[in-house]
Amino acid sequence: MGLGRPLLEINALHTAFRMQDRYFDAVDDVSFSLEKNEILAIVGESGCGKSTLATTIVGLHNKANTRISGEIIYQNLNLIDLNETLYNRIRGNDIGMIFQDPFSALNPLMTVGDQIEEVLLYHSKMTKEERGLRVRELLLQVKVEDPEGTATRYPHELTREVLQRVGIAVAIACDPPIIIADEPTTSLDATVQAQILDLLSELREATGAGIILITHDLGVVAEVADRVAVMYAGQIVETAGVVDLFTDPKHPYTRSLLRSMPQANGPFESASRELYVIQGDVPSLQQLPKQGCRFAGRIPWIPFSAHEESPKMHEISKGHFVRCTCHESFRFEGESE
Ligand SMILES: Nc1ncnc2c1ncn2[C@@H]1O[C@H](COP(=O)(O)OP(=O)(O)OP(=O)(O)O)[C@@H](O)[C@H]1O
Numbered sequence: 001m002g003l004g005r006p007l008l009e010i011n012a013l014h015t016a017f018r019m020q021d022r023y024f025d026a027v028d029d030v031s032f033s034l035e036k037n038e039i040l041a042i043v044g045e046s047g048c049g050k051s052t053l054a055t056t057i058v059g060l061h062n063k064a065n066t067r068i069s070g071e072i073i074y075q076n077l078n079l080i081d082l083n084e085t086l087y088n089r090i091r092g093n094d095i096g097m098i099f100q101d102p103f104s105a106l107n108p109l110m111t112v113g114d115q116i117e118e119v120l121l122y123h124s125k126m127t128k129e130e131r132g133l134r135v136r137e138l139l140l141q142v143k144v145e146d147p148e149g150t151a152t153r154y155p156h157e158l159t160r161e162v163l164q165r166v167g168i169a170v171a172i173a174c175d176p177p178i179i180i181a182d183e184p185t186t187s188l189d190a191t192v193q194a195q196i197l198d199l200l201s202e203l204r205e206a207t208g209a210g211i212i213l214i215t216h217d218l219g220v221v222a223e224v225a226d227r228v229a230v231m232y233a234g235q236i237v238e239t240a241g242v243v244d245l246f247t248d249p250k251h252p253y254t255r256s257l258l259r260s261m262p263q264a265n266g267p268f269e270s271a272s273r274e275l276y277v278i279q280g281d282v283p284s285l286q287q288l289p290k291q292g293c294r295f296a297g298r299i300p301w302i303p304f305s306a307h308e309e310s311p312k313m314h315e316i317s318k319g320h321f322v323r324c325t326c327h328e329s330f331r332f333e334g335e336s337e
Helices: 050-057 084-090 112-123 128-141 147-151 160-172 190-207 218-224 242-247 252-259
Strands: 008-019 022-034 039-043 066-074 095-098 178-182 210-215 227-232 235-241 313-317 320-323
Touching (some): 008 050, 039 050, 039 218, 050 066, 095 160, 112 160, 160 178, 190 218, 210 218, 227 242, 227 252, 235 242, 235 252
Parallel strands (some): 178 210
Antiparallel strands (some): 008 022, 235 320
């Protein structure tokens, strides 16, 4: 890595899916960087492009029907230029991915111990004995009870909680400097959610990895993130440090998401009030407006003149960026100026 360069740098990334011979951008001009030892949360409603962004970074798209452009710079390489063989070396070794549904991410026909060992077999020169020891060490690290017994089990014999811990062990087997966790706690109950988030924080402490945490849940963000990128309709609309984002949110979308948070008195808010409902839906890829602020249709009481024609990211304070100028005059319906 070049001196002073972030761990991962994403510049003007576009991921477009082909539908009936036309390409539609699910990730549209996304730029951000990830530093060592930080947890960057990417937050947004379902359909905003978060998973597409994650799977683009780990190179999981089929080039036959997906068009990717821009830069994903890791160790002076643009990952989007890599062929499958080279990407396979990076995936698992340099970038570990934790999926939302551990059951479908694991092979039902292999014991979980063998699945963790498979990653080591592919990426390391460890002997069989060393791999066995490492599997045990990893299962201990992710706090699975009875690591030896668990290693011999098949996925269907384990609970979701244990499976997600195994999924994390697979992702961190080779000590990757980058971990991408896509909704890692969504399918788990609240107590386990908190434990898995603690585990991610501990991993970051122990390894100094940079973690991209994808979630629709601002409670999760408040719990563990250092920095946040808010994504809407394929674009990042606001990035800020976590305290800044919760105490001084700017973009109307961020403010609306915060207002619709189930527990309004989370760590950064004191007053509770009625939950807010954001009008309408995230537009489908075919319905994305070609020009103007993509959130305009969901805040129709704000005049079009308040939006930029081609919204750009503006740095409004150090490290706090907002897309479009509409935040300057935005207020909720019925809210006094
Ligand atoms: N393979 C695909 N082909 C066509 N469109 C797709 C494909 N995958 C995703 N999309 C579309 O891309 C947009 C972004 O989807 P994506 O799954 O990345 O969003 P998300 O924010 O991760 O939502 P969720 O949390 O529901 O997964 C959506 O409009 C979705 O319908």
